[in-house]
Amino acid sequence: xxxxxxxxxxxxxxxxxxxxxxxxxxxxxxxxxxxxxxxxxxxxxxxxxxxxxxxxxxxxxxxxxxxxxxxxxxxxxxxxxxxxxxxxxxxxxxxxxxxxxxxxxxxxxxxxxxxxxxxxxxxxxxxxxxxxxxxxxxxxxxxxxxxxxxxxxxxxxxxxxxxxxxxxxxxxxxxxxxxxxxxxxxxxxxxxxxxxxxxxxxxxxxxxxxxxxxxxxxxxxxxxxxxxxxxxxxxxxxxxxxxxxxxxxxxxxxxxxxxxxxxxxxxxxxxxxxxxxxxxxxxxxxxxxxxxxxxxxxxxxxxxxxxxxxxxxxxxxxxxxxxxxxxxxxxxxxxxxxxxxxxxxxxxxxxxxxxxx
Numbered sequence: 001x002x003x004x005x006x007x008x009x010x011x012x013x014x015x016x017x018x019x020x021x022x023x024x025x026x027x028x029x030x031x032x033x034x035x036x037x038x039x040x041x042x043x044x045x046x047x048x049x050x051x052x053x054x055x056x057x058x059x060x061x062x063x064x065x066x067x068x069x070x071x072x073x074x075x076x077x078x079x080x081x082x083x084x085x086x087x088x089x090x091x092x093x094x095x096x097x098x099x100x101x102x103x104x105x106x107x108x109x110x111x112x113x114x115x116x117x118x119x120x121x122x123x124x125x126x127x128x129x130x131x132x133x134x135x136x137x138x139x140x141x142x143x144x145x146x147x148x149x150x151x152x153x154x155x156x157x158x159x160x161x162x163x164x165x166x167x168x169x170x171x172x173x174x175x176x177x178x179x180x181x182x183x184x185x186x187x188x189x190x191x192x193x194x195x196x197x198x199x200x201x202x203x204x205x206x207x208x209x210x211x212x213x214x215x216x217x218x219x220x221x222x223x224x225x226x227x228x229x230x231x232x233x234x235x236x237x238x239x240x241x242x243x244x245x246x247x248x249x250x251x252x253x254x255x256x257x258x259x260x261x262x263x264x265x266x267x268x269x270x271x272x273x274x275x276x277x278x279x280x281x282x283x284x285x286x287x288x289x290x291x292x293x294x295x296x297x298x299x300x301x302x303x304x305x306x307x308x309x310x311x312x313x314x315x316x317x318x319x320x321x322x323x324x325x326x327x328x329x330x331x332x333x334x335x336x337x338x339x340x341x342x343x344x345x346x347x348x349x350x351x352x353x354x355x356x357x
Contacts, residue, residue, distance in 0.1 A: 004230070004330065006046050006332070007048075008331060008333035009032055009035050009050065009061075010050050011050040011051070011055055012056075013026055014027075021335075027056055032061060032064075034338065036065045036072050039072060040070070042345030044345055045073050047074065048075040049075065052113075066102060071102070073103070075104040075105070075106050078105060079107075080107070081114070081119035085134045085138050092138075092174055097164070101166035103174040105175065109128055109131045121153075128180075133152065134153075135192035136151075136192055137149050139192070139224075141161045142165050147160065175195060176194045177194065177195045178196060179198065180273060181209070185273075187216060190220050195229065199232055199277055199305065200231065201277065202283075206327070229329070230327060231319075231331070233306065233307070233332060234295075234304050235308045235348065236251075236308070236309045236310075237315050237334070237344050237348050241314055244311060248307060252298060277293075277306055278296050280306060289310075289318050290308055290315065
């Protein structure tokens with residue numbers, strides 16, 4: 001099974017994202033292009049592009065970056081409710097053809113400023129049911145002609161997408177990533193996602209979740225190729241272990257000094273996966289070999305709640321242990337984004353491409 005190594009582009013007009021002290025360029029095509037080209041030049045397959053109301057439109061940014069790069073694959077975060085499935089299937093298939101198969105898709109069900117763009121689905125059960133319909137219908141529109149579907153949330157009649165996605169033997173359409181730790185979210189992944197994307201939990205927790213998802217895949221009668229698994233996490237890498245931990249602790253001290261002034265706007269109080277990360281601090285400050293849980297105490301959220309900290313060898317060993325669980329997709333990042341794209345790309349990625357022993 002092939003490995004995928006992606007970076008992260010925050011896609012926000014506000015400076016200071018996760019402590020990045022870059023003061024200019026945020027939200028501009030010049031800055032985002034610079035990040036994408038730097039990723040391309042330093043071994044990354046592409047990057048996850050963040051989404052949220054009040055930020056640049058993710059699909060538009062992804063299209064612009066794809067036009068300004070040659071191998072860069074945008075992992076485009078999109079929300080059912082913001083998009084209708086037929087509209088999205090057509091837009092994504094068109095971009096996939098224009099880029100010769102470089103589109104990746106991350107489906108997001110978590111809460112956002114729903115009222116601002118007219119989404120009325122607030123109840124989590126309804127949101128996940130809608131997401132499952134969205135994924136099911138998008139797949140059909142990418143692979144079938146004259147599609148008629150009448151679901152609880154979406155309907156189409158006699159719908160054919162043209163052009164089709166840029167399919168290959170290994171990849172008939174853009175890969176569909178999805179995350180979530182609740183029972184409802186896991187059922188969506190087991191039934192319809194291509195990749196379940198996890199945040200940075202310890203190995204034992206992810207091993208249990210992977211086993212659960214494999215069991216659920218059988219229970220829900222999965223009709224697609226086996227579900228794959230990915231990890232989205234912060235990686236703080238330095239020349240030595242000691243230097244890495246010194247810098248990590250300094251970063252956390254700075255976060256503690258401005259606690260509450262976080263730029264992360266996810267549903268930190270209600271998301272099951274986010275709460276799992278917050279609870280890890282009760283087990284210890286450092287779990288497994290180098291999983292740092294303290295950032296979550298001082299405003300770290302999402303992929304910034306836990307960090308892998310150490311030398312390139314330390315972090316590579318930790319990520320190889322995740323590979324042994326079956327994780328093959330990695331979305332890594334640290335700040336300042338531009339500087340760390342190069343550092344981590346040059347020093348960590350070559351080690352990650354080595355065989356797991």
